[in-house]
Amino acid sequence: MTDDAMGNFPVPELSDLPEDIKERIESETERAGFTPNVFSAFAYKPSHFRAFFEYHDAIVDESPLEREEIEMLIVTVSGVNDCLYCVVAHGALLRVYADAPKLAEQLATNHRSADLSEPHRAMLDFAVTLTETPGKVDERDLERLREAGFSTEEIWDIGSVVALFNLSNRMATLADIRPNEEFYTLGR
Structure with a gap:
């Protein structure tokens, strides 16, 4: 340490x-x-x-979500929250799990510019809404996720990842947690 x-x-x-x-x-x-x-x-x-x-x-x-999907959520939310530690650390994990060297940077800056499947686009649109305007999330948002093919359990887990990493991002900012040098080159 x-x-x-x-x-x-x-x-x-x-x-x-x-x-x-x-x-x-x-x-x-x-x-x-x-x-x-x-x-x-x-x-x-x-x-x-x-x-x-x-x-x-x-x-x-304990999630039916793929690890790649969890990391996609984390990187997108962390980009919205300007959390350097989580963007760098989880960007490295995303590169490893998705075997996609450019995806992390695309999601961290603007997930809408990334080459995503429609279900993943819906998932990340929801993650941004829950992060930026949680009071506006309603049944229509959940229905869009269902229409994109996500199960009730997956929707719960999407929300759980987003919620935990909104907390994590804020703690990383408060504490000034700094990315390890190793994360910058991992998965490249």
Whole structure:
């Protein structure tokens, strides 16, 4: 864990963290080959770390959505929210899962300019609406997703990803979480 993982709060020492959090960070570090800065940053508040990553893991591991679709949602929402950390980190994951080197940048700047299927366009249009004007989301928005072929469970999960990453984007901005250098070249 590096001190430059975030700029606005202190990064805890790995040795000072509760055992379960140390194990999770060590596991992620081994898997990725580096410690993603979001783990170092969220470790500042162990109870928040546990809750955030438990919800994240439930969304990723227990969804009928493809991982590529989850990353498409994250990158699009993070672009709308001007969240550098999530655009860079999840853009790298999107490049890997979608095997599409240009897609992340297209989604982060304007998903409407990307070469997308109609269902994915509907999914990302909804994600932007839920992000920018959540009070205007109504049954018609859900019906558009159904018409695009999404099941009730998939619609719930689309909303869950969008909601979690609106929170994540705001925390990354508050904490000034910085992208790891490794993310910039991953999947290129």
